[in-house]
Amino acid sequence: MAVLTESIHVERVAKSRLSSVDFNNLGFGNHISDHMLVIDYKNGEWQEPKIVPYGMMELSPAMLALHYGQSVFEGMKAFKNEQGVITIFRPERHHKRLLRSLERMCMPAISEELFLQSLSALIEVDADWIPTSEGASLYLRPFVFANEAKLGVKVAEEYKFIILTSPVGPYFAKPVRVKVEEEFVRAAEGGTGFAKCAGNYGGAFYPTMLAQKQGFDQVLWTDAKDHKYIDESGAMNVMFVINGKLVTPRLTTSLLDGVTRDSILTLAQSLGIEKEERKVSVAEIEEAFKNKTITEAFGVGTAAVVSQIASINIHGTDYHLPAVTEASFQLRVKKKLNDIRKGIEADVHGWNYRVK
Template sequence: MTTTSIPAIATKRIAKSRISEVDFNNLEFGKYISDHMLMVDYVNGKWQEPSILPFGDIMMSPAMLSLHYGQSVFEGMKAFRNKNGDICIFRPQKHSERLNKSLARMCMPEIPEELFIQSLHAIVETDESWIPTSEGASLYIRPVVFAYEPRLGVKIADHFKFFVLTSPAGAYFSKPTRLKVEETFVRAAEGGTGFAKCAGNYGGAFYPTQVARQEGFDQVLWTDAKEHKYIDEAGVMNVMFVIDGKVITPKLTTALLDGVTRDTIIKLAPSLGMTVEERRVSVAEIEEAFKKGTLTEAFGAGTAAVVSPIAAINIHGVDYTVPTVTSNSFQQRAKEKLNNIRLGFEPDVHGWNYIIPAAR
């Protein structure tokens, strides 16, 4: 999908760019925020006109409702330079759809897809010089919506703010992770907000993750809230397994985030000769597959790394080692295909890429 122009958005440019302060050879995730931010207010029952401002602090009341009652939702995606030098934003329509599902669950006003995509286009184009060009690097995009109304009474806010920030991000070269199957703490329960990308889900996961790290693990492998028998997610990613030559992943419920990368890999699997099963996946099944040697891959799927190889999973106190990833592993082939589509080396038959043409 290519758009050559969008409606003009009121823009106040920064007096002096901060880009010279950025070490593009060492891009710690989220450390640097680009020069500008896009802002839209929701007042009087509708979203107002967006504006672009220099990135900086905003005025807020200590009584702001999002601070007290948690009405805060965000998204995360990336923009790249493709092989032609054009800017590619990957699957913004899917992110718009997920954001609106999250907003609806949190009793927050949905954002029209047109406004959402125009906002992404405008802020990325404004700070396009911040897009890294090194292999594997990208411009991370963070849309966030929160209640802005100052009130101590428990209520649904009437005033919201929608911001879009961007941040240059380097290649993700994390080592394979060690996971612990969580049998005590709960990330989300069915009927709750687990499927929504709201701030509270992440805050609530900090302590169990901290405990797991103190025990020598990188993340927890969340299980269902009722019985701790079925696998939900891996840390901040969806989880996938290759068992008996098939890709197995937990089916979506109201307790799981509908990951865009997860959905992408599922759609790409047939072209890579793989069958996908979306269903309940029990801890016992995974343990048995380890013992039989039929589990050949386990990996997380998310925006940051596309795929994050899993080195070991601790089940009931026992460490099970996952086979080492090779160039022929499904996860590696899926990652390469996805990156090739984003960068224009393979045809985008699904229409996933939103292209902002480079100035010629």
């Protein structure tokens, strides 16, 4: 379906909530902007998009997403630079991942055109909600779920595609303590780990909660078969600097193909570091701690860009990473990526999608 931004029906709020938001103290995910975009899927096609005031919706308690889990989402960010230009960071790549998630969950595809125009139209309507202070952005949450009301186990025939936006502040992530998970599994090869589907997160809560009770912040997920190889951590991909090289687990069906991961791997060369995408074993990491060849470990994702790992618990022993300095790769790449997203550094890779 061809959708022109100008032709999307907009029902505006009677009174904006903008003045009630403290933009100096945003946090993450605490505020939802005035409007949301909603598109229904029925009779085998996506219907006309509508932009309406954000608020409660009437949904059936029998809707299939609640019972059988057909629910997928994306998370990305929009920025406004000093000239007032609004950009979204790599929405085309997020769209490709959304398509893979939708396909894996037997849900209907959404065209890139519909996805980009829907995002643009909603951001234009709520442009005043985009924070401009250092490190802040508008977080974009597109999601799709089965809203057909029926109790039988089946692939739904009706869905909703909704986009919410949320002004978020700088993410001051403190260094995290992680634990190599050797009992529980987030995803097995052939399962849904590569899809950004809701169930992956629900299933991760329990092992994460147990790890937190033991004093860790997150778990480092390992392969479902032998717990020998590292997959990812929490809602982040994971990277290491070993022997001066940037090392990250290769993509499989059990981990998410992170957009930040891809961006950092792309920037590695320009920051003068060799990169390796391959199987990373727990034994290799333990060995690297013992012979002091591991100098950095960090999580990478849209929310924080880079989140420093302070220590990794392997088979019950805490191994500590050296302190991060200005010369550390993780700080240099974080700055570079932030500068590109903010339009401070040239966008040579064409990552910033301009919202009209």
